[in-house]
Structures are given as C-alpha cells and as structure tokens.
Amino acid sequence: MKPVATLQDVFQGAVLAGDRAPGLFVREGLNEIGGFDLYINAYRARLAAALKDNYPVLHLALGDDLFDQLASAYIEQRPSRYRSIRWFGDGLREFIDQNPELLPHPALADLASMDWALRAAFDAANADVCRTEDLAAILPQDWPLMRFTLHPSVNLLELNWRIGPIWHALNQDADAVTEQPDALDHTLLVWRQELECKWRSLEIAEALALRAVVRGESFAEICEVLAALDSDLTESDPSMLAASLLSQWLSDGLLVKLTAFI
Amino acid sequence: MQNIISGYGLGLRTEHYADFLADSERLRQRVDWLEVISENYMVPGGKPLYMLDQIRRDFPMVMHGVSLSIGGTAPIDVEYLRHLKVLIERIEPAWISDHLCWTGTDGLNLHDLLPMPYTERALRHLVERISQVQEFLGRKILLENVSSYVTYRADEMSEWEFIAALLQRSGCDLLLDVNNIYVSSVNHGFNPQHFIDAIPATHVRQIHLAGHENHGSYIIDTHDHPVCDAVWDLYAYTVRRLGAVPTMIERDDNIPPLNELLDELDTVRRTAMQNLPLQVGHA
Ligand SMILES: [Fe+2]
Numbered sequence: 001m002k003p004v005a006t007l008q009d010v011f012q013g014a015v016l017a018g019d020r021a022p023g024l025f026v027r028e029g030l031n032e033i034g035g036f037d038l039y040i041n042a043y044r045a046r047l048a049a050a051l052k053d054n055y056p057v058l059h060l061a062l063g064d065d066l067f068d069q070l071a072s073a074y075i076e077q078r079p080s081r082y083r084s085i086r087w088f089g090d091g092l093r094e095f096i097d098q099n100p101e102l103l104p105h106p107a108l109a110d111l112a113s114m115d116w117a118l119r120a121a122f123d124a125a126n127a128d129v130c131r132t133e134d135l136a137a138i139l140p141q142d143w144p145l146m147r148f149t150l151h152p153s154v155n156l157l158e159l160n161w162r163i164g165p166i167w168h169a170l171n172q173d174a175d176a177v178t179e180q181p182d183a184l185d186h187t188l189l190v191w192r193q194e195l196e197c198k199w200r201s202l203e204i205a206e207a208l209a210l211r212a213v214v215r216g217e218s219f220a221e222i223c224e225v226l227a228a229l230d231s232d233l234t235e236s237d238p239s240m241l242a243a244s245l246l247s248q249w250l251s252d253g254l255l256v257k258l259t260a261f262i
Numbered sequence: 263m264q265n266i267i268s269g270y271g272l273g274l275r276t277e278h279y280a281d282f283l284a285d286s287e288r289l290r291q292r293v294d295w296l297e298v299i300s301e302n303y304m305v306p307g308g309k310p311l312y313m314l315d316q317i318r319r320d321f322p323m324v325m326h327g328v329s330l331s332i333g334g335t336a337p338i339d340v341e342y343l344r345h346l347k348v349l350i351e352r353i354e355p356a357w358i359s360d361h362l363c364w365t366g367t368d369g370l371n372l373h374d375l376l377p378m379p380y381t382e383r384a385l386r387h388l389v390e391r392i393s394q395v396q397e398f399l400g401r402k403i404l405l406e407n408v409s410s411y412v413t414y415r416a417d418e419m420s421e422w423e424f425i426a427a428l429l430q431r432s433g434c435d436l437l438l439d440v441n442n443i444y445v446s447s448v449n450h451g452f453n454p455q456h457f458i459d460a461i462p463a464t465h466v467r468q469i470h471l472a473g474h475e476n477h478g479s480y481i482i483d484t485h486d487h488p489v490c491d492a493v494w495d496l497y498a499y500t501v502r503r504l505g506a507v508p509t510m511i512e513r514d515d516n517i518p519p520l521n522e523l524l525d526e527l528d529t530v531r532r533t534a535m536q537n538l539p540l541q542v543g544h545a
Contacts, residue, residue: 004333008334008364015372024414025412025413035412036412043374050373079370080366080372080373081369084301086301123305123308123310126311152307195309
C-alpha cells in the first residue's frame with residue numbers, strides 16, 4: 001500500500017509537468033479525455049484566470065493570446081505557494097523584468113505594477129482617516145514635530161512610462177487602440193478612499209514629501225525636503241507648499257487619524 | 263442576526279452584493295441563509311469585509327473553505343487556521359466546512375480539490391488531521407465530498423464506504439454535494455443512490471446542489487449551469503432518504519441575476535417539500 005504522500009507527490013509532479021502519472025490510476029493516458037488530463041488543464045486554467053483577475057488592465061492591453069502566453073510562462077516557473085489564490089501573481093512584475101521579451105512594449109511592465117497595486121489597495125487593511133478638524137486641534141508649537149502615517153492602502157510606485165492615458169482608454173473601451181506611451185520617470189500614487197480604489201501621477205514635490213512621510217519624518221523635515229528642491233520646480237515657500245499638500249492628502253483620505261501627540 | 267440554519271440558502275457572490283444590501287427585507291423571504299467562501303474574506307480589509315459585515319446583519323451564515331487541504335501530507339497550516347479563526351469570530355457562523363481532498367504538496371498549492379485514495383492508510387491520516395483541526399478551532403467541522411475524474415489503483419474501497427467510515431471514526435460531519443455524487447457516478451460508472459444509501463444520516467448537516475458541464479461520456483463539475491434533471495431526481499431521492507437537511511445552490515461561474523437563482527431555490531424548496539418523509543415535518 002503506497003503511502004499517501006508518495007501518491008500525492010506523483011500526482012502533483014504529473015500535473016506540474018503536464019504529463020501522465022505512471023502507475024497511479026486505473027485508467028491511464030493523456031488521450032483519454034475526461035480523466036487525469038482534466039486536472040492538468042484545470043490547474044493551468046484556474047491560475048491563468050486568477051492572473052486575469054489580478055491584472056485586468058494588462059490583460060486588456062495584451063489581449064487574450066499574448067496574456068495567455070505570459071500567464072503560461074509565469075505559471076510554469078512560479079507555481080503558487082499561497083493558501084488563497086487571491087495572492088497568486090505577486091511576482092509577475094519581477095518575472096516580466098527578467099523576461100522582457102514576453103511583452104511587446106516595455107511600458108506594459110508599468111501597467112502590471114499598477115494593476116497589482118490597485119488590487120492590493122482594494123482589500124488592504126482599514127484605518128480611520130485623519131480629518132481637517134483633527135489637524136485644527138494641533139497647537140502651533142507642536143507643528144514642527146508632527147509626524148503622519150499613511151493609510152495602509154497607500155502605495156507609491158516608481159514608473160518609467162506615462163501609462164495613465166492607456167489605463168483610461170482601456171477602461172472606457174476594452175478594444176481601444178492605444179498610442180505608444182511616452183517615456184516618463186515619475187511616481188504614481190495608488191490608494192483606497194472609503195471603498196474606492198484611486199490613483200494619480202505625482203509632481204516631484206508631492207512625491208518627495210510623501211516619501212518623507214513614509215520615512216517617518218516630521219513636518220519640519222518635510223518642509224526641509226521641499227526647501228531643497230530647485231526653486232523653478234516650486235514657486236511657493238516650503239511651509240506653504242507643505243500645508244497645501246497636507247490639505248490635499250486630507251481630502252484624499254491618505255493620512256491615518258492621529259493617535260497621540262509626540 | 264441569529265444563526266439558525268434551516269431551510270434553503272445560496273452561496274454569497276460579489277455579483278449579488280448590491281441586491282443583498284438594497285433589498286434584504288424582501289430577500290429574507292426567499293433566502294433563509296447564506297454560505298460564504300472563507301478565503302474571499304481572509305483579507306486585511308476593504309470592500310469584501312465591509313459587504314460581509316453588512317449582509318451578515320440580515321442573514322444567518324455558514325463558512326465554506328477551499329484551502330484547508332485536510333488530506334494533504336504537509337503539516338496542518340496553523341497560520342491558515344489562525345486566520346480562519348479570526349474570521350470565525352467575526353462571522354460567528356453556524357458551522358464551517360471545507361473539502362474532503364488535498365490541494366497540493368511540497369509547499370505548493372494547485373488550487374484544486376484533488377481526490378484522496380480510498381485506503382485504510384488515508385483514513386487514518388484524515389482522522390488524525392481532522393482531530394487536530396477540530397481541536398484547534400474548538401468546533402466540529404464539515405467536509406464535502408468532491409467530484410473526481412480518476413480512480414486510484416491503490417483504492418481499497420468505494421468512495422461511500424470511505425466517507426461513511428471517516429464520519430464514524432473522526433466524528434466530523436458531512437456537507438453532501440449531490441451534484442458531485444452525480445458527476446462522479448457518471449465519470450466512474452456507479453449508481454449514485456448506493457452512495458446516498460451508505461451515508462449515515464445523522465452526520466449530514468448541509469447539502470450542495472449545482473450545475474455542471476456535460477460532455478456526454480464524462481461530466482465536469484463547473485458550477486456554471488442550472489441544476490440538471492438527473493441531479494433534481496437524485497436530490498429528491500436524498501430527501502426521501504435523509505429527511506430535511508439545509509440545502510443550497512452553488513453557482514461559481516456564469517453567475518445569473520439573483521432572481522434566477524431565487525427561482526431555482528424555489529424549485530429546491532418545492533422538491534424537498536414533495537419528498538420529505540411525513541414524520542419528519544418541514545425544513
Ligand atoms: Fe459543493
């Protein structure tokens with residue numbers, strides 16, 4: 001009597017290899033439709049469907065055939081180690097960077113990052129957001145040392161292409177013919193407000209300020225970061241600029257409710 | 263909302279969130295309880311948990327998992343059980359279920375419900391793991407019979423003998439999927455009524471009905487069609503044999519407007535009422 005573990009190793013090995021599992025079944029053979037081949041096919045189909053769910057805009061941009069090629073390559077090389085299929089595909093961007101020939105245009109790699117970040121924002125942890133009245137309660141002398149925390153759904157992506165227009169075009173019309181995107185190094189902010197996932201491209205000043213928040217820097221330090229920027233990038237004085245960024249972040253729901261004053 | 267499960271339910275699907283939020287009063291007249299897929303809500307936050315909490319206020323619920331891999335040979339994933347427990351505390355379901363299967367080995371997950379060999383060794387293996395899980399969760403679990411497309415050479419008994427022995431030895435309960443029995447009976451050529459006859463009625467807590475893809479010589483368990491006539495007949499037989507068991511329709515793909523499922527659920531109710539043994543009363 002074969003131990004259960006041996007049987008499962010042979011079964012799984014055969015599914016992964018897409019090949020028969022000698023000695024395991026009463027009826028063998030890949031050609032016998034309705035047997036073991038159903039497991040081989042269902043495995044690939046299910047994982048490919050999960051990738052389509054997690055990368056909806058990349059899927060639209062590539063179309064079924066190219067996306068399926070990419071998905072098959074990924075599934076062969078990076079089988080799932082997750083309990084829940086929800087997380088399958090977490091390494092797709094890295095995989096694309098290692099296998100750039102799988103994409104017809106390098107900008108689509110940025111689309112993959114954006115899809116994954118939006119998917120992550122969708123079910124990221126909840127947190128109470130900071131409101132204008134919370135900031136109004138801060139005493140003037142406490143401002144320089146104030147530190148802020150970003151909502152758990154916030155993600156800052158460093159992208160190399162201007163992919164916003166493709167994203168909009170494909171979301172409005174899945175068959176849209178899209179222009180080649182321009183090369184543009186920039187930061188894309190992705191987050192969730194209430195239940196809605198959002199994104200926008202950031203100017204340099206805002207990107208640097210948000211990075212400073214991520215590093216846990218104080219309001220005074222954020223102002224210093226802004227002051228160090230070339231004056232032709234920012235017109236207003238650093239603390240005015242910091243204040244206007246803060247008010248933007250409040251209305252976007254990017255900041256977590258302040259718990260205690262330091 | 264209290265959590266008494268009786269009568270007829272549906273699997274909660276994202277496509278129907280809006281209906282359940284907008285129309286819960288009317289829907290409570292037609293759906294007695296809901297089953298949720300545990301993994302869909304084992305996430306940090308956002309819309310899934312928000313919707314779950316809202317809908318839970320109005321409906322009794324049970325939880326149904328797909329990743330326990332009770333038949334797997336790697337150690338039981340305690341991290342998974344811990345997450346499951348957090349969700350159990352949130353939902354307070356009447357019961358939780360998973361599948362009588364394995365999902366992968368060697369640290370991998372094939373995300374499929376793979377059949378167990380029906381052997382004495384596998385029985386012992388399962389009994390041991392079921393008791394571990396039940397102990398960790400502090401509650402009994404239900405396991406569901408899966409459909410299968412292969413027969414192991416190693417098998418020493420039929421699937422129904424295997425399941426009956428497992429229920430008796432492990433003390434866990436059964437989520438009887440009537441469609442899966444039918445699918446396997448066609449694929450393997452057995453009489454599905456023999457399967458039903460062999461199952462100890464006291465262990466059957468819940469029934470699944472679903473549709474499938476018929477390819478003539480074999481059937482794939484796809485959950486993307488309405489329940490077919492042969493499965494209705496087998497359900498009627500099951501009710502005559504087992505009495506009133508909470509029953510629901512599972513639809514996982516090609517999901518129709520909620521009204522279509524409500525009509526189909528009325529058929530479940532009617533079929534059950536017409537076939538219940540008189541002394542058992544109503545569901
Ligand atoms: Fe089922």
